[in-house]
Amino acid sequence: MFLIRWLLYLNSIIPALILFPIKKIYLRKNKKEKYKGPVVIAMNHTAFLDYVEALLAFPGRRKYVLVGAQFYAYNPVLTFFLKAMGVIKVDSVTGNMDAVNKAVEQINKGHSILIFPEGHIETEGKLMEYKQAAALISLSAGVPIVPVFHNGRIGPGKRDLMFIGSYMYPDTYITRDDLENLQERAAAFTSDLQARTEEYRQFYLRNFLIADGEKLKRPKYAGFLYNFMKYTALPGIKTLMQTKITYGGDLARGTRYMDKGMIIVANHSWWIDSALLYYVFWRVYCRSLAAKDVAEVNKSWGFFEKAMGCVLLDRSGFDWNSLKTMMEGLKNHEPFIIFPEGHMNYDDEFLEFMKGPAMLSIYTHRPVVPVYIHTSYKMFKPTRFVIGDPIEFDKAGLVTDNESYDKANEMMREALYSLKRQAISETKPQMNSYIKSVRAQMKKNLAEISSEIEEARKQKAGGK
Numbered sequence: 001m002f003l004i005r006w007l008l009y010l011n012s013i014i015p016a017l018i019l020f021p022i023k024k025i026y027l028r029k030n031k032k033e034k035y036k037g038p039v040v041i042a043m044n045h046t047a048f049l050d051y052v053e054a055l056l057a058f059p060g061r062r063k064y065v066l067v068g069a070q071f072y073a074y075n076p077v078l079t080f081f082l083k084a085m086g087v088i089k090v091d092s093v094t095g096n097m098d099a100v101n102k103a104v105e106q107i108n109k110g111h112s113i114l115i116f117p118e119g120h121i122e123t124e125g126k127l128m129e130y131k132q133a134a135a136l137i138s139l140s141a142g143v144p145i146v147p148v149f150h151n152g153r154i155g156p157g158k159r160d161l162m163f164i165g166s167y168m169y170p171d172t173y174i175t176r177d178d179l180e181n182l183q184e185r186a187a188a189f190t191s192d193l194q195a196r197t198e199e200y201r202q203f204y205l206r207n208f209l210i211a212d213g214e215k216l217k218r219p220k221y222a223g224f225l226y227n228f229m230k231y232t233a234l235p236g237i238k239t240l241m242q243t244k245i246t247y248g249g250d251l252a253r254g255t256r257y258m259d260k261g262m263i264i265v266a267n268h269s270w271w272i273d274s275a276l277l278y279y280v281f282w283r284v285y286c287r288s289l290a291a292k293d294v295a296e297v298n299k300s301w302g303f304f305e306k307a308m309g310c311v312l313l314d315r316s317g318f319d320w321n322s323l324k325t326m327m328e329g330l331k332n333h334e335p336f337i338i339f340p341e342g343h344m345n346y347d348d349e350f351l352e353f354m355k356g357p358a359m360l361s362i363y364t365h366r367p368v369v370p371v372y373i374h375t376s377y378k379m380f381k382p383t384r385f386v387i388g389d390p391i392e393f394d395k396a397g398l399v400t401d402n403e404s405y406d407k408a409n410e411m412m413r414e415a416l417y418s419l420k421r422q423a424i425s426e427t428k429p430q431m432n433s434y435i436k437s438v439r440a441q442m443k444k445n446l447a448e449i450s451s452e453i454e455e456a457r458k459q460k461a462g463g464k
Helices: 002-019 050-057 076-085 096-108 133-141 182-207 224-240 252-257 273-280 292-297 299-307 320-331 356-364 402-426 429-463
Strands: 022-027 040-043 063-068 087-090 112-115 145-150 160-165 243-247 263-266 287-291 311-313 336-338 368-374 383-387
Touching (some): 022 050, 022 252, 040 050, 040 133, 050 063, 050 160, 112 133, 133 182, 145 182, 160 182, 224 273, 224 299, 243 273, 243 402, 252 383, 263 273, 273 336, 273 383, 287 320, 292 299, 292 311, 299 311, 320 336, 320 356, 356 402, 368 402
Parallel strands (some): 022 160, 040 112, 040 145, 063 087, 063 112, 243 383, 263 336, 263 368, 287 336
Antiparallel strands (some): 145 160
């Protein structure tokens, strides 16, 4: 069986990758989070080929899959191949505990377990109730569960999006005082596992075009110059700015793949912040909100902004046309970069947030993705981006009124302050001090330039 198993692996891996392509998206703060040893992979069940997709997504350690007795005996050829690859038969007569005990035996031998907790293939487009087998195996063997949701788009010309979550450790439930026995622990563990998987499912449905049977299309503003500047700038930003991207939550990593439209809000300290965020979210066709008066003064910079699809905002009053353009863009799945402070700021405290981002999010029901940029803007000095979990104001019950806009702004401020604290804690103290000194100098320079501009305006006015 050992030889047959490896022959099957070697002869099928390349055709399988071509015929059944997958895209793995890790919904965990640290993608490199590792557990050395066997695990229980708990995956929603959409089709028979889910087993093949799981083998492609989790290569390496041998995996035993739990299979129902009826399916196991469905076809002699199928039975032979399942035996060769590693299977544990779930008998409806002896029940789950017999399969659980066999699974624990295989874990003790160093093998991982693949299980579909629903027990059946989904037929209604939603998760079925999870059985407790995965939790019982994890609790009995003392190994973590890896929750997985995939969209089930399997086959030639399709791509299966697979969302892989953080490890769920059994110790969390073993040490809980309110859970008195194994059955209660398994029930609580199973409930949390299904809730976590449903969270991934909702994240997919709300933020990925493929969930609606659509594909990301290149918008009109993303012409030759847009793509030329974007892709030629990527390696330069990566090299010169020494970029490092970290995450403030498990869903945050997935935001870089969201193609259904979002509002990216960030702190603003220098004119290249938009370009840096284009780099962070390079997988989608971002647009940004820019000041119209700056574009008019600096014609070359204005040309660059127009080429990158920027919406130019008239800051002299309420610019309804720009707001309308962004609302239509978000409905057409276009991501927008907005700096809610409205101006560059070098202080430790954020300025008062404008209501625009909150209005856009609440009106269009698109999430806000907070990003904190921690950098000195000096070449070959580290630049850190910390991305937070998406904020969905409609889930918080916010509506289109001033009170809701204020609450939304407070939620964004809290999220950005949290990301700022994380960025500082992840950066070396010497670098933090250097960044602070550079920002102080930039603030001083900006004050001098503003003073000179104001003096020039007064002289011009006096000359008239």
